[in-house]
Amino acid sequence: MIFFIILLLFSCLAVFDFFKISKDVRELFVLFMLGVFLVIAGLRSEFETGLGDWGNYSTYFQAIPPITSIFNWDYFISHQPPFEFGYFLLNAIIKTFTDSSYVFFFVVEFVICVLLYKSLKIYTKKIAIALLIYFTVLFTALDVAYIRQGIAVVLFLFSIQYIKERKLLHYFLWVTAAAAFHSSALVLYPLYFVCNRVFSSKLIIVALGISVLFFLLTIDIVSPLLNFFPENPRVDYYMATAKYSVSRPWSFTHVEFLLVLIVLLSYRKRIDKLKLTDEYLNIFINLFVIYGMIIFLFFGFSIVSARLKFYFLTSFLIIFPAVLGLLNKNSRLIGYFILVLYLLIYLATLYQLTPYFSTYKNFLFH
Numbered sequence: 001m002i003f004f005i006i007l008l009l010f011s012c013l014a015v016f017d018f019f020k021i022s023k024d025v026r027e028l029f030v031l032f033m034l035g036v037f038l039v040i041a042g043l044r045s046e047f048e049t050g051l052g053d054w055g056n057y058s059t060y061f062q063a064i065p066p067i068t069s070i071f072n073w074d075y076f077i078s079h080q081p082p083f084e085f086g087y088f089l090l091n092a093i094i095k096t097f098t099d100s101s102y103v104f105f106f107v108v109e110f111v112i113c114v115l116l117y118k119s120l121k122i123y124t125k126k127i128a129i130a131l132l133i134y135f136t137v138l139f140t141a142l143d144v145a146y147i148r149q150g151i152a153v154v155l156f157l158f159s160i161q162y163i164k165e166r167k168l169l170h171y172f173l174w175v176t177a178a179a180a181f182h183s184s185a186l187v188l189y190p191l192y193f194v195c196n197r198v199f200s201s202k203l204i205i206v207a208l209g210i211s212v213l214f215f216l217l218t219i220d221i222v223s224p225l226l227n228f229f230p231e232n233p234r235v236d237y238y239m240a241t242a243k244y245s246v247s248r249p250w251s252f253t254h255v256e257f258l259l260v261l262i263v264l265l266s267y268r269k270r271i272d273k274l275k276l277t278d279e280y281l282n283i284f285i286n287l288f289v290i291y292g293m294i295i296f297l298f299f300g301f302s303i304v305s306a307r308l309k310f311y312f313l314t315s316f317l318i319i320f321p322a323v324l325g326l327l328n329k330n331s332r333l334i335g336y337f338i339l340v341l342y343l344l345i346y347l348a349t350l351y352q353l354t355p356y357f358s359t360y361k362n363f364l365f366h
Contacts, residue, residue, distance in 0.1 A: 042106035086180025
C-alpha cells in the first residue's frame with residue numbers, strides 16, 4: 001500500500017511542473033522526492049527474508065572483507081567474486097568503514113539518487129514528472145531489488161550526454177563503469193553509433209513491424225545468438241533454469257509500447273520541431289524504439305529481455321514529459337491524468353507479479 005500512497009503523493013507534486021512556480025519550490029519538490037527514494041530503498045529492513053537479489057546482496061556484503069584485506073595475491077587466488085568487479089570493490093570499500101548491511105544499502109541508494117538527479121538536470125526541465133515515472137517504472141524494480149543493475153542504469157543514463165556531444169572516450173568510460181556493476185551493460189557500447197541518428201517514421205515502422213512479426217511467429221533469435229559468445233556460468237544457469245529461460249508471452253508491456261508508439265508517430269512533426277530546442281530528445285526516442293525491438297525480438301529468453309529493457313526504459317523519463325509539454329493547457333492536464341492512471345496500472349501489475357511489495361518493511365514504518 002505504501003507504494004501506491006507514494007505514487008499518488010508524487011503525482012500531486014509533479015503536476016506543478018506545468019505551472020509557473022518559483023525555482024526554489026520546484027527544487028524543494030524534487031529533493032523531497034529523492035529523499036523518499038532514499039527512505040524507501042535505503043532504510044529497508046527485511047533483508048533476512050532473502051527474497052530476490054536484495055537478500056543475496058546482504059549476505060554477500062557480510063562475506064566481503066575490508067578493502068585493506070583484498071589487495072593481495074593470495075586473496076585473489078582463493079576468492080573469485082561472484083559479482084562484477086565494480087560491485088565487489090564498492091562492497092569492500094564500504095565494508096572498510098562499517099559491517100552494517102543497512103548502511104551499505106543506504107549509501108548505494110544515495111549514490112543512485114545523486115547520479116539520477118545530475119542526469120535529469122541535463123536532459124529535462126520537468127524533473128518531478130521524470131522522477132514520478134522513474135519511481136513506478138524503474139525504482140520499484142532496480143532500487144528495491146536489483147541494485148547492481150540499478151547502479152548500472154543510472155551510470156548509463158549519465159553517459160547519454162556524451163552521445164550528443166560526440167565524446168566517444170567519455171561515453172565508453174561511463175559504459176565500462178556500468179558494466180563493472182552489471183555485465184548486461186556491455187551491449188550499450190554500439191549505441192554511441194546509432195542513437196544520435198535521425199530515422200524516418202517509415203524506417204521505424206518497418207523495423208518494429210519485423211520485430212512484432214518475429215514475436216507473433218515465435219521465431220527465437222536469442223538462443224542462437226548466445227551460441228556465439230564464450231561460455232558463461234551465469235548464462236548457463238539462466239538457460240538451465242525454467243523460470244528464466246521461459247518465453248515471454250503477449251503482455252501489458254507490449255500493449256503499452258504500441259500505444260505510446262502510436263502517440264509518438266502521431267505527433268512526429270511537432271516532436272521534430274521540439275528537437276530543435278531539446279537536443280537530447282532524438283536520442284531518447286531512438287532508445288524507446290530499441291526498447292520495443294527488445295521486448296518483441298528477445299521474447300524467447302525472458303531474463304534477457306527483462307534485464308536489457310531497464311536501460312531503455314530510461315527513455316520514458318524524457319519522452320513522456322516532452323510529449324505532455326506539446327499539448328495545450330487543458331489537454332495537458334488530461335494527458336497527465338492518463339499518465340498517472342497508466343502508472344497506477346503499471347504498479348498494480350507489479351504487485352501481482354513480484355513478492356517484494358507484500359513483504360516490504362522499513363525502519364521507520366511497517
